[in-house]
Amino acid sequence: MTTAPDDARRDAFPYQAMRDVVEQARDSVPGKLEITREGIVHDMTSPGGPHGLTVLRIRKRIERLMPDELAAHTGTPDVENRAEGVLRHPDIMLVAERDMETEGAFDPRSLLAAVEVVSRSHPDNDWVGKTRDYPLLGVPVYAIFDPRTGSGAVFSDIHPTPEGPRYATRKDFVYGEDVTIAEWTVSTRDLPRYR
Structure with a gap:
């Protein structure tokens, strides 16, 4: 749910x-x-249930492949660009x-990549808002896992458009397939689904 100002009231808030x-x-x-x-x-x-378990499994699978100096981070802080007025908190930050x-x-x-697991309560935040905000912020790769549908997508190749930076490439996947996020290919087998 989005609260607070729209563009017309942004200057007042x-x-x-x-x-x-x-x-x-x-x-x-x-x-x-x-x-x-x-x-x-x-x-x-x-934080629990299918959402939390998906975050845990993806984080572990990616970290097994990454060199020691990199992390698949799931904690705080956020990522922020004050000039653009955007503060986001990815589920996993590479x-x-x-x-x-x-x-x-x-x-x-x-960030090398941001990974989100679609929330049951607000799927448009991940599928619409973050596909707009992450290229604006300069996050080079954005992966979405959707426990509602057992599918997802990886977005990459930021390019300029009249509406601002956008991802030029989208690679869809279904659970059970291997998916490449930045430089690492992980399995999507055994990821939980929402019921």
Whole structure:
């Protein structure tokens, strides 16, 4: 669910004000709070169940293949571009450990890839909002796993468009197939589905 200003009211409710609201509410509100150009998005993602198990299995499968200096990070902080007014929190961030040695949000351009597991409560946040925001932030690869349908997609090759940067390449997959995320190919077998 998106709350707060649309483009017409954006100037009256600047990014820093939304950032302050997110920081103050983060520990008392379940799920994730993120900021897009449309306002604050509240995603009621449950940390357990099929969503959490999918995140865990994908993270483990990718980390087995990565060199030691890289991580498939699932914690905080967020990725942020203040100039664009966007704050996102990927389920998994593929990032070099040296780029994690920072205070505050990660520079989204330091990510090798972002991985999201579609939430049951707000699928458009992953399929629409993040396919718009991640190329804007400079995240080179974006992978989506959708437990609703047992399918997903990997987006890459950022290119300019009149609406802003977008991914030029989309590779769809169904659960059971191998999928390549950045440089690493992982199995999608045995990933749970929503019931």
